[in-house]
Amino acid sequence: MTTGPRFTASRSSQGFLAAPLCSLLKDGNIDELYRFHIWLPGGQRGNLDFAVHSHQAYAQSWILAGLGNDYRYTFEPVTSLADATHAMYGLSWADGKNTSAVYKTHQTSSTVVNTGKLGRTTCTAGPTVHTRDMSYYIPSAAFHSTEVAPDILHATLFVFDSHRGFTEDAPVLGPKDTESSTQLRDPAGVTPAALANMVETMRSWEIFKEQGQQYSQRAHWQSALEAFNEALDLCESAPDFPNADRCKQPILAQLEIVFRNLRREDVQLQS
Incomplete structure (x- = not known):
């Protein structure tokens, strides 16, 4: 079990505010993680260039309020920059003590770095509309994105469970010609x-x-x-x-x- 503040909020690179409720780590990876996600109205959303991402652990989301749209994607590797739509990015987290690919429950920032692996991204499903009391799941390593209108609130309980699927490599997709991008986790004073x-x-x-x-x-x-x-x-x-x-x-x-x-x-x- 992690130590530190019991409930703190941070801003995700996907644009929502997150509050970890229960975090179990094993060998530096997520074993189980229960997290509260909320997109607030006001137009503050994530960087669309890095909206398509994957998760190490199998994830299931329960919708608490509002409306969100989910999209699924495939990524086909290519060798030519001209044929590529995206590049794979590796993800690391910082907690004020160090920065590494070891997951950290309470983060101060996250950074994605271009791995040089190019590919063509295709949307295979979506938008799938999710509203209050619905649930959906995301397999480990599956590429997806969530879209929430800028003027509404959307909230989910997001649960990662490595016992139902886990992969060490869960990249983010981003621009093929960018080197890196860092997201500060500062919630601007908003509390869980x-x-x-x-x-x-x-x-x-x-x-x-x-x-x-x-x-x-x-x-x-x-x-x-x-x-x-x-x-x-x-x-x-x-x-x-x-x-x-x-x-x-x-x-x-x-x-x-x-x-x-x-x-x-x-x-x-x-x-």
């Missing part, structure tokens, strides 16, 4: 507790919104009104609600439909 509160608030908002839509489909307008009002109240009263203005718009539109139908019912009752 604040992230968890935002995700819980967003989950509640999504549930109230879906309940309101279901009631509306059955013409249960009073129940729909109550559910949509709960969703609207979260947007207006929850501290640090992620992109409240964006989330209020569909709720207000739904409430307009509900009010129109409630007025129609009142007219019918009075006639």
Whole structure:
């Protein structure tokens, strides 16, 4: 078991904030790792040049809130620079003490270095849409990328399990003519507790919104009104609600439909 801060956040090169919840390492490699991933609204996303990557260990993701798109890829080695779309990059981590390819739970930065291995990348699947309470897996060494719109929150519980698959070599794909790139892990003061509160608030908002839509489909307008009002109240009263203005718009539109139908019912009752 690793030592140090129990819960700390860091910014991934893929653009999300990550908080390791449980980390078991064996011989410098991930044995099991439970990690909280959250993409915040505001446009801060990863470097798209290095979006396609792989993992040493088999990974499974459970969606906690929001919407993300997953893509899968193949990488066919080539010898000509002209034929290549990408190069393979080796990954190392720094924790303030040293930098190496040995995985570190609490990181200060990560660096990818061009290995000179060229190849042609082809997208073979996607976008596959993932929303709350869905789950998907990524085999070890499989190339994939995750795309999240810049104005929404998306959160997952990501679990790495080497017992279900592990490979020593899990490269990142990047530009064929770049030497290296470093990602600082500084979370800019955001804490795991604040992230968890935002995700819980967003989950509640999504549930109230879906309940309101279901009631509306059955013409249960009073129940729909109550559910949509709960969703609207979260947007207006929850501290640090992620992109409240964006989330209020569909709720207000739904409430307009509900009010129109409630007025129609009142007219019918009075006639």
